[in-house]
Amino acid sequence: MATASYFVLAVFLALASYQVFASDPSPLQDFCVADKHSPVKVNGFVCKDPMAVNADDFFKAANLDKPRDTLKSKVGSNVTLINVMQLPGLNTLGISLARIDYAPLGQNPPHTHPRATEILTVLEGTLNVGFVTSNPNKLFAKVLNKGDVFVFPKGLIHFQFNPIHDKPAVAIAALSSQNPGAITIANAVFGSKPPISDDVLAKAFQVEKGTIDWLQAQFWENNHY
Numbered sequence: 485m486a487t488a489s490y491f492v493l494a495v496f497l498a499l500a501s502y503q504v505f506a507s508d509p510s511p512l513q514d515f516c517v518a519d520k521h522s523p524v525k526v527n528g529f530v531c532k533d534p535m536a537v538n539a540d541d542f543f544k545a546a547n548l549d550k551p552r553d554t555l556k557s558k559v560g561s562n563v564t565l566i567n568v569m570q571l572p573g574l575n576t577l578g579i580s581l582a583r584i585d586y587a588p589l590g591q592n593p594p595h596t597h598p599r600a601t602e603i604l605t606v607l608e609g610t611l612n613v614g615f616v617t618s619n620p621n622k623l624f625a626k627v628l629n630k631g632d633v634f635v636f637p638k639g640l641i642h643f644q645f646n647p648i649h650d651k652p653a654v655a656i657a658a659l660s661s662q663n664p665g666a667i668t669i670a671n672a673v674f675g676s677k678p679p680i681s682d683d684v685l686a687k688a689f690q691v692e693k694g695t696i697d698w699l700q701a702q703f704w705e706n707n708h709y
Contacts, residue, residue: 508578508599508661517541518568518575528662529568529575542573552585554652560590561644563708568662580662586611586646586653592707593668594643600664601638602657606630609653615642641669666708675704 517537518529552562567580584592606628614625615636636642646653682696
């Protein structure tokens with residue numbers, strides 16, 4: 485009986501530990517500025533020598549108050565991400581942010597962040613936003629105006645669209661990871677290198693292989709800059 489109780493306790497602790505480390509781990513010191521030049525490979529980045537850390541490690545003149553160019557984007561948006569790659573002081577702190585500029589009728593197409601929940605705040609304009617749950621795929625959508633906030637749960641496919649034909653929109657997003665990652669659905673499905681077999685995609689989407697071949701021949705751009 486004691487052995488069984490010990491086993492149940494061990495399983496419970498293992499599951500609890502898994503939940504704790506399912507996202508970015510909590511820091512064990514005040515900061516761990518990323519040393520991106522270290523040859524040591526870890527999950528994240530090795531800490532820079534604390535004696536060599538200075539205020540610039542926590543600072544970036546990102547000019548997030550300045551509009552971004554959306555004209556070059558086929559989808560009509562420009563995502564300026566500030567994560568640990570741009571700001572080493574974010575290492576182990578479990579947070580990042582992005583400014584998103586939308587052209588009139590522009591969108592941040594359906595995508596997912598595999599490592600982060602996102603909270604979006606509209607700074608200017610109007611956005612039609614939403615996310616889709618795991619199967620059976622229920623859509624939660626809302627029209628947001630200036631000052632409104634919306635949450636996209638971690639890992640779920642979501643999007644933002646500016647429905648106004650003559651006015652741009654701007655939003656700021658906070659994400660719960662130092663490196664949230666982004667998988668743009670159309671790019672991943674039709675623009676992977678090497679490509680997914682058109683036999684697989686034709687059956688999955690219930691269309692002719694010629695349609696898949698045409699989609700795979702398009703230029704699938706990245707709107708993250």
